[in-house]
Amino acid sequence: MYFVAEVHEKxxxxxxxxxxxxxxxxxNCLNYKESAHTAWVWYDRCKGCEICVYVCSDLLKRDCxxxxxxxxxx
Amino acid sequence: MGxxxxxxxxxxxxYMPRDYVDLxxxxxxxxxxxxxxxxQFKELVEEHPMCAGCYMAYFIRVFYAALPKPEDTIxxxxxxxxxxxxxxxxxxxxxxxxxxxxxxxxxxKRALSIRFPDKDKDVVVMAGDGGLMDIGFGMTMHSWFRGxxxxxxxxxxxxxxxxxGQESGMSPKGVQLKMAPTGKxxxxxxxxxxxxxxxxxxxxxxxxxNPKKIAKVVRxxxxxxxxxxxxxxxxxxxxxxxxxxxxxxxxQDARQREKQDFKFYEWMTDEVKxxxxxxxxxxxxxxxxxxxx
Numbered sequence: 001m002y003f004v005a006e007v008h009e010k011x012x013x014x015x016x017x018x019x020x021x022x023x024x025x026x027x028n029c030l031n032y033k034e035s036a037h038t039a040w041v042w043y044d045r046c047k048g049c050e051i052c053v054y055v056c057s058d059l060l061k062r063d064c065x066x067x068x069x070x071x072x073x074x
Numbered sequence: 075m076g077x078x079x080x081x082x083x084x085x086x087x088x089y090m091p092r093d094y095v096d097l098x099x100x101x102x103x104x105x106x107x108x109x110x111x112x113x114q115f116k117e118l119v120e121e122h123p124m125c126a127g128c129y130m131a132y133f134i135r136v137f138y139a140a141l142p143k144p145e146d147t148i149x150x151x152x153x154x155x156x157x158x159x160x161x162x163x164x165x166x167x168x169x170x171x172x173x174x175x176x177x178x179x180x181x182x183k184r185a186l187s188i189r190f191p192d193k194d195k196d197v198v199v200m201a202g203d204g205g206l207m208d209i210g211f212g213m214t215m216h217s218w219f220r221g222x223x224x225x226x227x228x229x230x231x232x233x234x235x236x237x238x239g240q241e242s243g244m245s246p247k248g249v250q251l252k253m254a255p256t257g258k259x260x261x262x263x264x265x266x267x268x269x270x271x272x273x274x275x276x277x278x279x280x281x282x283x284n285p286k287k288i289a290k291v292v293r294x295x296x297x298x299x300x301x302x303x304x305x306x307x308x309x310x311x312x313x314x315x316x317x318x319x320x321x322x323x324x325x326q327d328a329r330q331r332e333k334q335d336f337k338f339y340e341w342m343t344d345e346v347k348x349x350x351x352x353x354x355x356x357x358x359x360x361x362x363x364x365x366x367x
Contacts, residue, residue, distance in 0.1 A: 018110075018113070021112055021113035022109075022110070022112055022113075022285045023132070023285075023325060024113075024132075024135075025124075025127060025128055025129065025131040025132035025135060026121070026131070026135075027117040027118075027119040027120065027121070027122075027135050027138075028113070028116065028117050030113060031113045031114070032113040032114050034114060039113070045121055047125075047126035047127070048126055049126040049127030049321040049322070049324070050127070050321055050322040051127055051132075051321065051322065051324055051325055053322060054322045054323065054324075054325055054326065055325065058326075059325075
């Protein structure tokens with residue numbers, strides 16, 4: 001089990017902001033889907049640092065990213 | 075090195091690892107990407123073993139996205155945290171002995187300019203505060219005195235993070251660290267002023283809170299180094315482990331330090347300013363024309 005970020009795509013779609021993607025320290029971990037206007041997380045690459053949560057919830061007050069527990073294979 | 079070198083020979087695509095195929099197809103080679111497009115193309119850096127929430131890793135990620143010509147660039151590093159991510163990128167990386175990065179880079183840049191006289195080959199040194207301002211101090215300063223044409227980037231985490239938290243010349247005065255329990259007794263070295271008086275033509279000090287600004291500074295430093303002489307960037311990249319910053323507050327810390335002692339500062343000589351303004355003006359015109367057409 002490990003801790004990763006998860007984007008609520010339905011909430012994220014409303015904003016089209018991309019700020020979390022620009023502040024993630026891991027390459028190609030938080031990505032942006034142009035067609036759906038939403039950010040998405042590549043779970044295998046996420047180290048669970050919560051910088052994206054700080055950007056989304058504390059700075060922008062949008063609360064679209066949540067930390068969740070995943071198991072290997074999820 | 076060179077665009078031909080990174081591309082896959084026809085017929086071999088199916089034998090190459092998926093990540094490499096993505097890198098050539100959706101990556102940065104042969105084109106300049108806008109740093110604001112991060113997350114929409116395959117980045118040059120791969121997964122790396124740096125700590126969760128490391129801000130140095132973030133700076134390195136943006137640095138690679140900002141390279142003007144990644145296929146013609148060589149990066150040099152030394153012992154320290156930065157090399158853990160630098161060695162995982164699709165750009166040639168040279169790992170020197172501790173502190174000799176700027177001496178190696180001097181020789182390398184000279185050799186490249188003899189071997190490829192008609193091409194711009196960029197050499198970038200990226201090392202920590204220990205590698206450049208403590209142990210490699212002599213070689214860093216002398217490369218600047220000689221006017222060697224390459225970029226030096228100091229990723230300053232204010233501590234020897236790899237070896238348990240010893241104080242470095244760049245640690246702030248009075249700070250208590252795990253291996254320096256009595257607190258540091260001297261001031262932080264003023265690296266930016268040293269660079270200015272030692273012959274650098276472009277000097278910047280930055281706290282990475284704005285990716286666009288980081289990209290602009292990195293690009294300017296590399297372009298100025300091609301023509302005029304040594305350039306230097308001093309970036310604050312906190313160590314969340316040794317300074318006990320919760321990972322969620324790493325960006326907040328960078329913003330706070332930006333207001334205190336890491337205020338954005340940029341200095342360049344008049345001829346560099348003229349040269350860069352000319353390049354940036356042409357780029358703007360080109361972009362405007364692209365939008366129109």
